[in-house]
Amino acid sequence: MPILYLSRYIIKHKSAYYRLLREMTATDDWEEWVNFILRGVEETAKWTLKKIAGMRRLQQATVEHARQGAPKVYTRELIDLVFELPYCRIQNLIERGIAKRQTASVFLKELARIGVLEEKLVGREKLFINPRLMKLLTRDSGEFSGYR
Numbered sequence: 001m002p003i004l005y006l007s008r009y010i011i012k013h014k015s016a017y018y019r020l021l022r023e024m025t026a027t028d029d030w031e032e033w034v035n036f037i038l039r040g041v042e043e044t045a046k047w048t049l050k051k052i053a054g055m056r057r058l059q060q061a062t063v064e065h066a067r068q069g070a071p072k073v074y075t076r077e078l079i080d081l082v083f084e085l086p087y088c089r090i091q092n093l094i095e096r097g098i099a100k101r102q103t104a105s106v107f108l109k110e111l112a113r114i115g116v117l118e119e120k121l122v123g124r125e126k127l128f129i130n131p132r133l134m135k136l137l138t139r140d141s142g143e144f145s146g147y148r
Helices: 006-012 014-027 031-069 076-084 090-096 101-113 131-138
Strands: 118-122 125-129
Touching: 006 014, 006 031, 014 031, 031 076, 031 131, 076 090, 076 101, 090 101, 101 118, 101 125
Parallel strands: none
Antiparallel strands: 118 125
């Protein structure tokens, strides 16, 4: 899946983007425009690599925390699932074949008990949110708060 979010760079440098676009259109001189876009690709790639590295460190910290804090429910498949999206539902575990409904609920509640997930009631459905992943995804840095 593509993960290079160039729009972030363009939004951050909006005035330069539009200025260079106008100049390039008016003069047919592409050099500054191409250099601007290449700087954007470079900056975005570096930012993305830091973000991915942070996510990998968080996932490994979560694996270790779950192994110690909830060894009876820990599986690598379960941890991988709660990192695919910043939240999951009982149904996600059932669809993956990780557990049946009752057991899936126990697994997610246990991860919530040890601080990996937070349980939220949304309408009639329970969502289990991965708050550290959510923060990591919504902040510029690749840093996260560890487990106690």
